[in-house]
Structure formats: structure tokens, C-alpha cells
Amino acid sequence: MRIVVLGAGVIGVTTAQALDAAGHNVVVVERQSGAAEETSFANGGQISAAHTTPWAAPHMPFQAFKWMFQTDAPLLIKPFRLDPALWRWGLRFLANCTSERETQNFEKALRVAKYSRAVLQSLRQRHALQYNQTSGGILYIYRDQAAALKGKDMAAKLADFGLPQTILDRDGLFAEEPALTRSQEPLFGGVLSPDDETGDAHSFTLALQKISKKSRVTFQFGTTVKALITRNGEITGIATDQGTIKADAYVVCLASNTPRLLKPLGLDVPIYPAKGYSMTAAIHSGSAAPSRSITDEGKFVVITRIGNSLRAAGTAELAGWDRSLNPKRLAPIIQATQSLFPDAADYNQIEPWCGLRPATPDSVPIIGGTPYANLFLNTGHGTLGWTMACGSAQALADLMSGRTPEIDLDGLGLERFNS
Numbered sequence: 001m002r003i004v005v006l007g008a009g010v011i012g013v014t015t016a017q018a019l020d021a022a023g024h025n026v027v028v029v030e031r032q033s034g035a036a037e038e039t040s041f042a043n044g045g046q047i048s049a050a051h052t053t054p055w056a057a058p059h060m061p062f063q064a065f066k067w068m069f070q071t072d073a074p075l076l077i078k079p080f081r082l083d084p085a086l087w088r089w090g091l092r093f094l095a096n097c098t099s100e101r102e103t104q105n106f107e108k109a110l111r112v113a114k115y116s117r118a119v120l121q122s123l124r125q126r127h128a129l130q131y132n133q134t135s136g137g138i139l140y141i142y143r144d145q146a147a148a149l150k151g152k153d154m155a156a157k158l159a160d161f162g163l164p165q166t167i168l169d170r171d172g173l174f175a176e177e178p179a180l181t182r183s184q185e186p187l188f189g190g191v192l193s194p195d196d197e198t199g200d201a202h203s204f205t206l207a208l209q210k211i212s213k214k215s216r217v218t219f220q221f222g223t224t225v226k227a228l229i230t231r232n233g234e235i236t237g238i239a240t241d242q243g244t245i246k247a248d249a250y251v252v253c254l255a256s257n258t259p260r261l262l263k264p265l266g267l268d269v270p271i272y273p274a275k276g277y278s279m280t281a282a283i284h285s286g287s288a289a290p291s292r293s294i295t296d297e298g299k300f301v302v303i304t305r306i307g308n309s310l311r312a313a314g315t316a317e318l319a320g321w322d323r324s325l326n327p328k329r330l331a332p333i334i335q336a337t338q339s340l341f342p343d344a345a346d347y348n349q350i351e352p353w354c355g356l357r358p359a360t361p362d363s364v365p366i367i368g369g370t371p372y373a374n375l376f377l378n379t380g381h382g383t384l385g386w387t388m389a390c391g392s393a394q395a396l397a398d399l400m401s402g403r404t405p406e407i408d409l410d411g412l413g414l415e416r417f418n419s
């Protein structure tokens with residue numbers, strides 16, 4: 001089958017590779033001049049099944065309201081914007097803020113994330129992929145007893161879902177990560193999520209693109225998709241600024257741009273951009289930088305060593321599709337990193353970046369078919385697209401190839417928002 005994949009972020013490229021491996025003839029269409037130039041460019045680098053707790057939770061409406069009045073809040077929602085897409089998304093988000101939905105959504109996201117890690121490991125065995133990967137686990141840190149207790153509860157929940165965690169007191173935390181002894185802030189303890197991994201999503205995507213290109217996948221960069229053309233309940237082509245492209249089937253991997261392109265087809269896809277920021281700095285002193293990725297639960301920041309660089313990422317701002325970089329939103333990330341690892345890097349010489357996380361109201365990606373027989377979606381991976389990429393791609397490729405996916409796709413498709 002000839003298949004067009006729309007978008008060459010980490011999701012589009014993994015999808016193309018999985019479809020190619022299943023024997024299809026794949027063309028990837030991307031508006032940028034290369035792969036992973038948008039949200040997959042400089043993310044937090046964590047491949048973290050343990051981090052799949054959905055944003056929508058019973059405490060969140062009250063918490064988000066408090067954050068509305070705080071410019072450096074980790075999650076900033078601007079509800080007074082005249083943006084009906086944000087209001088509609090917000091109402092669906094609120095509907096997911098029950099403990100029952102929270103547990104269901106957690107299970108769904110975890111299902112994809114755990115599977116994805118296994119698919120990534122198997123890909124690594126088959127191909128020489130270099131992306132500054134580490135597999136020593138991810139360390140959650142807590143500043144006080146109350147936070148540590150919450151971390152302990154979460155660890156117990158994750159263990160129930162088959163992800164055993166190690167609880168650490170202060171000495172245990174410093175033994176696992178000696179660079180934390182230089183922290184300027186007091187630390188109480190931590191949790192080690194031993195099976196999580198890290199790596200650079202951008203390098204990974206480029207490495208996989210190279211492999212796919214050597215195979216049969218064609219990449220058509222610098223090509224913007226303008227519309228999907230339909231007839232009799234099927235897609236007959238995509239209109240681009242470089243002409244029409246036709247195929248037997250189409251997969252949309254357009255992240256936050258998905259709703260705009262699918263709206264004219266009568267498809268309501270609830271994805272809203274959640275802008276996040278990162279900084280990358282060259283490591284000056286190896287022993288002063290963390291060897292393991294850190295999740296700072298108090299500051300909502302993740303810090304990952306990527307080769308000889310330190311990457312820190314965080315914040316989420318629900319304020320539309322604007323991709324401009326606001327230094328005030330980045331500053332708390334730099335401060336948090338500097339206070340934990342003061343001598344690791346020169347924090348005046350950082351590479352700033354921001355990207356739009358494609359967030360769904362339930363923090364679960366959208367993987368599966370649509371009412372159009374030959375149109376498929378692999379999109380809306382929010383905060384964890386790198387974590388979920390390989391598994392989402394494999395499951396969709398199996399579905400499209402008439403094979404039973406290795407994970408149950410029930411509850412992951414677009415239909416969940418209309419039932």
C-alpha cells in the first residue's frame with residue numbers, strides 16, 4: 001500500500017519507519033527543511049513510563065485557578081482569551097478531572113508508554129541508533145517530607161501497575177546522584193524509577209530517518225499541507241504548496257496542527273498546544289552535573305544530561321499557537337537547574353528553546369482510524385511524545401497492515417471524545 005505520513009516529528013518518522021518495516025511504500029510530507037524541527041527538537045529527553053500521570057486530576061481545577069495569577073506558574077491557562085478552541089478543550093479537560101477518569105487515563109497512557117519502551121529497545125537491537133541514550137533510570141527529587149510522602153504514594157501506585165520504584169532517603173538520594181550534594185537547596189529524599197531511559201529525541205529522529213531513507217521511505221521536506229481532499233467518505237489526496245500528493249492511505253502526525261487541517265472534514269480533534277520551554281548548556285564540570293535524569297517535582301522541571309550538554313525543560317502555557325519565546329517563562333527553569341547543579345554549566349551561555357506540546361484533555365494520545373476509511377491518526381502525545389513514539393507507531397502500523405496490535409487500542413482512538 002502507498003501511504004502518506006503527514007508530519008516528520010518523532011511521531012511521523014517512527015510511524016513511517018514502522019509502516020516501511022511492514023512492507024508499505026511510504027512518503028513523508030513535512031513543511032520544515034528537516035525532521036524533528038518543531039516540538040521534537042529540544043525536549044526534556046526523558047523516556048519515562050513513570051511520568052504518565054495525567055494533568056487532569058481532581059485537585060487540578062483549584063490548582064490551575066491559583067496558578068492563573070502567577071506569571072511563573074508551571075501550568076498557565078489563559079481562559080480569558082477569546083479562543084473558543086481553548087474553552088472547548090478546557091471543558092473536556094474539566095470532565096476528566098475525576099478520580100475515576102484519572103485512573104482510566106493513567107492506565108491508557110501507561111499502556112502505550114510501557115509498550116513503547118519495549119519497541120524502542122527492540123529497534124535499538126536491530127539498528128545502530130546513536131542518540132546519547134542512557135538507561136540508568138530517572139530520579140525524582142523532593143524538598144520536604146510532605147512532597148516525599150506524595151512521591152511514595154505515587155511509587156506505590158506505579159508498582160501496582162507493574163513499574164517498581166525505589167524509595168530513597170536523603171543519603172540514598174546523594175548516593176544515587178552525588179552531584180546533588182552541591183545543591184543550594186535542601187533536599188529531603190527521592191524515588192528512583194529504574195527502568196526509565198533518556199536520550200535526545202532530535203538525534204533519534206534523524207538517525208531513524210536515515211535508516212528509513214536507506215530503505216524505501218521518501219521524505220518530501222519544505223512542503224506544507226494545505227488541505228485533505230475527500231470523496232465518498234475517503235481521502236483522495238492532499239493539497240500542498242507543491243501540488244497534490246495521492247496515496248492509498250494517509251496518517252496525520254501533525255501534533256498541534258492536527259485540528260486545523262481536520263476541521264474542514266467535519267472531524268473535531270481536541271488537541272490544544274501547551275507551550276513548554278527548555279534550555280541547553282554545555283557541561284563545564286562532569287562531576288558537578290547529574291549522571292541520571294532528574295525530575296524536580298517541586299519545580300516541575302526535568303533535567304537531563306544529553307552527551308556533553310545539560311538540558312532542562314518545563315512549564316506549560318495554554319495560550320494558543322504562538323511559538324515566540326518569552327524569557328520570563330524560561331527563567332524559572334534556569335534558576336531551578338542552577339540551584340541544584342550550580343557548578344555544572346555556565347548558565348549565562350544557554351541555548352533557549354520552546355515548543356508546542358500537542359495536548360489532549362485526557363493526556364492520552366489519539367491513535368487509530370477515523371470515519372474516513374483510509375485516514376488514520378497518530379497525534380496528541382502531549383508531554384510524552386518521545387516516550388510513546390515507538391509504541392504508538394508500531395501499534396498503528398500493525399492496525400493498518402491488518403495485524404493485531406500487541407497492545408489493546410481500545411480507548412485510544414478519536415471516537416472516545418464522541419461517545
Ligand SMILES: Cc1cc2nc3c(=O)[nH]c(=O)nc-3n(C[C@H](O)[C@H](O)[C@H](O)COP(=O)(O)OP(=O)(O)OC[C@H]3O[C@@H](n4cnc5c(N)ncnc54)[C@H](O)[C@@H]3O)c2cc1C
Nearest residue numbers: 007009010011031039040044045046225276384385386387
Ligand atoms: C519543553 C518540552 C519538554 C518535553 N519533554 C519531553 C520529555 O522529556 N519526554 C517526552 O516523552 N516528551 C517530552 N515532550 C513532548 C514531546 O516533545 C512531544 O510530545 C513530541 O515531540 C511530539 O511529536 P510530534 O511528532 O507529534 O510533533 P512535532 O515534532 O511537532 O511534529 C509535527 C510535525 O508536523 C509538521 N507540520 C505541522 N503542520 C504541517 C503542515 N501543514 N504541513 C506539513 N507539515 C506540518 C511540523 O513542522 C512538525 O515537524 C516535551 C515537550 C516540550 C515542549
